Amino acid sequence: MKPQARPNIQGISPYIPGKPIEEVRRELGIRGQIIKLASNENPLGPSPKAVKALRKSLKEINLYPDDGCFALSKKLAAKLGVNEDQLIFGNGSVDVIEFITKTFVAPGDHVVIAEGAFIMYKIAAKMADARPSLIPLKNYVHDLDAMAAAVTPQTKVVYIANPNNPTGTMLTEAQVKAFMKKVPESCVVVFDEAYSEYIDRPDFPDTIKLLKDWPNAIVLHTFSKIYGLAGLRVGYGVGSPELISQIRKVRLPFNISLSGQVACLAALDDSKHLARSKKLNSQGREYLYQQLQALGIAYVPSEGNFILIDPKTDSMPVFTALQKLGVIVRPVKNYGYQTELRVTIGTARQNRKLIGALKQVLK
Numbered sequence: 001m002k003p004q005a006r007p008n009i010q011g012i013s014p015y016i017p018g019k020p021i022e023e024v025r026r027e028l029g030i031r032g033q034i035i036k037l038a039s040n041e042n043p044l045g046p047s048p049k050a051v052k053a054l055r056k057s058l059k060e061i062n063l064y065p066d067d068g069c070f071a072l073s074k075k076l077a078a079k080l081g082v083n084e085d086q087l088i089f090g091n092g093s094v095d096v097i098e099f100i101t102k103t104f105v106a107p108g109d110h111v112v113i114a115e116g117a118f119i120m121y122k123i124a125a126k127m128a129d130a131r132p133s134l135i136p137l138k139n140y141v142h143d144l145d146a147m148a149a150a151v152t153p154q155t156k157v158v159y160i161a162n163p164n165n166p167t168g169t170m171l172t173e174a175q176v177k178a179f180m181k182k183v184p185e186s187c188v189v190v191f192d193e194a195y196s197e198y199i200d201r202p203d204f205p206d207t208i209k210l211l212k213d214w215p216n217a218i219v220l221h222t223f224s225k226i227y228g229l230a231g232l233r234v235g236y237g238v239g240s241p242e243l244i245s246q247i248r249k250v251r252l253p254f255n256i257s258l259s260g261q262v263a264c265l266a267a268l269d270d271s272k273h274l275a276r277s278k279k280l281n282s283q284g285r286e287y288l289y290q291q292l293q294a295l296g297i298a299y300v301p302s303e304g305n306f307i308l309i310d311p312k313t314d315s316m317p318v319f320t321a322l323q324k325l326g327v328i329v330r331p332v333k334n335y336g337y338q339t340e341l342r343v344t345i346g347t348a349r350q351n352r353k354l355i356g357a358l359k360q361v362l363k
């Protein structure tokens, strides 16, 4: 008999990442330019300050990194207005999602997840052999009333993406506060805010400030999105020291690379790059909204750096045809959406190429 994965592991549908440019080039034999609008990366690239710091650090990569991320913790804690013992770093924020699940969820334990929210919550729950309640989104938004109703005194973790991927929809501070009132303190609530830096709305929750009232909540942020450092894999969680000290026990040593620490530290100083990235995103979003409206393509208004569009036809032929035109987007059938596609907001030139390709494919 061959080695068999545990039944819950066998039941996992692996995460489907956005296709890399070179893979599409190889598969389709495309010579011309290909743009990737499939993984919500920063189209401006990394901060030049981060690149400079990285270059300088290259001669030291024979050394293990600082296991405690000393300098990065210090700077980030000061920026966020928290203490260093409130931070946990992961190899991307997906790593922290797994840490939280590993720490609090035993086989058979109950967790609450929105069906149609970022798929890693489901995967992490399966890995832990948890018993999930999957609560459908309502008009593409987390249905917090239904999620609160699903929570029992035995529920160990609730996962919330705010704004949500792939829908781009946001929950307000009032909604989140009302939700937290209904959840027992024994249940960990994860607010995954991977895209929060893109948000301008005044009603977006200041979750990190609210943590002082919520010892059972943890907020996730990442350097993969607006900071443009997805390739270095650094994300982090912020929570009460009591919560964080427990989660730190499952982190493997040296999980944040030397390069990751150095680059993130420098990126935190580059407020110009952040502002440019945000502005580019807002302008691109407005342009895409106008063009999509002109083309009669439905979309879900987004608070992130991506838009869920709905050409109201099977998404796979549209995805394939766009790829042939050198535009990689993301079908989201694995989220239960049959006709929708998620497109990352790119540079002005990339956005024009996307619209041109959509025109051609859907005519």
Ligand SMILES: Cc1ncc(COP(=O)(O)O)c(C=O)c1O
Residues within 6 Å of the ligand: 039, 040, 091, 092, 093, 094, 095, 118, 161, 163, 164, 165, 192, 194, 221, 222, 223, 224, 230, 233, 234, 235
């Ligand atoms: C909601 C959400 N959380 C977390 C992540 C993962 O980010 P990271 O690169 O930090 O693992 C993503 C990435 O797409 C995301 O959309």
